[in-house]
Amino acid sequence: MTQTQACFADLATLGDNHYVGVIEDPVSGRILASGSVLIERKFIRGGCKVGHIEDVVVDKAARRIHLGQRIVDHLVHYAKTIGCYKVILDCKPDLRGFYKKCGFVESNVQMALYF
């Protein structure tokens, strides 16, 4: 089992709160785009759920055919279906325009602490 396979096996044990979506080329079987959404269960607001979108990537060879927007739409739909009241994500400032096209609005600032 490769490290990636072992990682996916581990992720599968976490249930539906760690969801990974992919777009696959039906001919080659190659993954063209992927992204994930982490479902947070809050203890405030009556135990509501929030989706955190992470790691949206599109294969360089498959750009300009809107696969990024399709994978984001898919993750948003998953989060909505599972009962989230909102979806959030952090991105570099130059991706604001892309996410606005996907229906997002700029909200806050992200802070990070690296170990």
Place this chain on the structure above:
Amino acid sequence: MTQTQACFADLATLGDNHYVGVIEDPVSGRILASGSVLIERKFIRGGCKVGHIEDVVVDKAARRIHLGQRIVDHLVHYAKTIGCYKVILDCKPDLRGFYKKCGFVESNVQMALYF
């Protein structure tokens, strides 16, 4: 069972990837500060972990005694202990200074989509 108790019972079933920390007044038993950290398991970077700090609050009557920084330090320590390589959070721009004091650096922008 109250709605809050039912919510905490549900959270307990999610294991150590939904962690809630509190600071309690040892005399009154009143909760003075709380915050949570959600542990994300990525499938990239060798299946590494990232801590997402959420919902840091301090009781109005207990401010100016650095409980906010103490609860954040506690959540950061938890995330580090559990093996995260970084901790991230989203905050309003006027809280940048507080989180910088806690060791964070400004990183990206947060985008949100409400259902």
